[in-house]
Amino acid sequence: MLVGFPLGGVLSLAIAGCAALVLLPAGIEVTSLGQVLLPAAEAGGKLLLVALILGVVAATFGAALETTLSAGYTVAQFFGWTWGKFRAPAEAARFHTTMIVCLLIGLAVLATGVDPVMVTEMSVVFSAAALPLTYLPILIVSNDPAYMGEHVNGRALNVAGQAYFVLILIAALAAIPLMIITGVGA
Amino acid sequence: MTLPMAPRPVGGWLVDARLSLLDRQVLDADGGPVGVVDDLELSDLPEPTANRPVYVLNLVHGPIVLERIVGGRRPRAHFERVPWSAVAHVGSAIELSVGEERVPVGWLEDWLARNVIGRIPGSRHVPR
Numbered sequence: 001m002l003v004g005f006p007l008g009g010v011l012s013l014a015i016a017g018c019a020a021l022v023l024l025p026a027g028i029e030v031t032s033l034g035q036v037l038l039p040a041a042e043a044g045g046k047l048l049l050v051a052l053i054l055g056v057v058a059a060t061f062g063a064a065l066e067t068t069l070s071a072g073y074t075v076a077q078f079f080g081w082t083w084g085k086f087r088a089p090a091e092a093a094r095f096h097t098t099m100i101v102c103l104l105i106g107l108a109v110l111a112t113g114v115d116p117v118m119v120t121e122m123s124v125v126f127s128a129a130a131l132p133l134t135y136l137p138i139l140i141v142s143n144d145p146a147y148m149g150e151h152v153n154g155r156a157l158n159v160a161g162q163a164y165f166v167l168i169l170i171a172a173l174a175a176i177p178l179m180i181i182t183g184v185g186a
Numbered sequence: 187m188t189l190p191m192a193p194r195p196v197g198g199w200l201v202d203a204r205l206s207l208l209d210r211q212v213l214d215a216d217g218g219p220v221g222v223v224d225d226l227e228l229s230d231l232p233e234p235t236a237n238r239p240v241y242v243l244n245l246v247h248g249p250i251v252l253e254r255i256v257g258g259r260r261p262r263a264h265f266e267r268v269p270w271s272a273v274a275h276v277g278s279a280i281e282l283s284v285g286e287e288r289v290p291v292g293w294l295e296d297w298l299a300r301n302v303i304g305r306i307p308g309s310r311h312v313p314r
Contacts, residue, residue: 077211080222080247081295082220082291088311089306089310091299093295097298097302097303146277
């Protein structure tokens with residue numbers, strides 16, 4: 001975790017910086033993921049391009065897995081179905097069916113020809129608006145010794161956690177008005 | 187008017203059903219998640235003057251919230267019940283003393299397992 005996250009962050013920043021340096025002066029506005037990589041590929045040659053393609057496949061495939069699993073876990077845990085990837089799929093049939101259905105819905109949305117960048121921007125805004133709803137239960141549970149045992153929040157952690165909650169609340173309240181005012185960054 | 191405090195049990199412990207039972211995750215004897223407590227089935231309410239307790243008979247699992255929203259009542263047989271006698275421990279989750287095979291599952295789970303997921307190759311394989 002200490003290696004992977006910083007490395008990923010630095011690489012993404014490098015690609016974004018590279019793209020901005022090359023494309024921005026030329027007045028080119030990026031509309032797809034592939035275009036972001038063009039400057040890096042231009043500078044690094046074929047081998048770097050291979051590495052970039054591998055990275056993009058890993059990133060998008062990983063995100064697809066994560067989103068699908070997240071949908072399955074959310075729905076199954078809400079309704080109290082048997083869930084988990086430690087079971088045989090047939091032992092958690094509703095959980096696995098939910099994931100298949102969500103994957104199909106995702107593909108159907110994509111097949112409508114909607115702009116994926118637009119969908120991403122909208123969903124980021126809505127997830128920011130919903131963030132307090134997921135953060136608050138976690139904050140409450142991390143204060144419950146019955147759940148956390150010896151790892152229960154201390155006073156300092158609690159102050160930090162609640163300060164962060166205020167921050168999230170402001171971001172959540174601002175998200176949708178900002179989206180409307182700015183026209184989704186247009 | 188304030189209600190009198192609940193009587194302190196002798197030789198037991200006090201459980202707030204709404205806080206510690208409803209909506210809690212249910213784990214089987216192996217610690218695997220098998221459901222949540224959607225409702226409780228209680229013994230018949232005694233006369234108010236009769237000094238007799240009410241018992242929790244079963245933990246009930248099923249889409250009960252749906253009925254509270256849209257109204258109506260489904261047949262009692264449609265709910266999955268776990269008898270209170272199967273409860274081993276009430277903590278952050280409710281731990282049962284019985285295995286997964288003794289916990290009833292709904293028809294949808296059975297149907298999907300047989301007709302959809304069960305037909306996918308490898309669906310009976312337990313991941314390690």
